[in-house]
Amino acid sequence: MKCPYCSSLDSRVVNSRPGGDGASIRRRRECLNCARRFTTYERAQLEPLMVVKRSGEREAFNPDKLLRGLALASEKRPVDAAALRAFAYGFEDEVQIGEIPTEEIGRRAMTFLRPLDDVAYIRFASVYREFDSLERFIEEIQGLKEGGAQADKGTEPDHEAP
Structure with a gap:
């Protein structure tokens, strides 16, 4: 090793x-x-979990990529690094299917981050949902304040990625 x-x-x-x-x-x-x-x-390792990207390309799930995204969103926030690691490395075991779209990974990561830290959640959501304006940030923050009505609906980005 x-x-x-x-x-x-x-x-x-x-x-x-x-x-x-x-x-x-x-x-x-x-x-x-x-x-x-x-x-x-x-x-x-029985059968690797395959990730279906928005482009339709498939690749093996890499918990390090998920952990990097979670860690970046949680940077300088009071979020337990061990909890992030446990989520990222336990993700493959929790998902009992052979393929998963990136959108589902993002949804599950947001569901995980939400109760831990609002700022980390908003940071992750801004990348995952591809916020392209200040209004999108405000809508998401309003959703958090209102108990999650906006935060839980519409998990797809408002526009198509290039």
């Missing part, structure tokens, strides 16, 4: 135990080069 700190390929397993979901194994490793410790997760 490659060390995330020094990129050395030499590491040893210090501790192994079942992951929190029971479907993975959590391994604590120590790099033999720099002596730093890191955690890896091992899980059986």
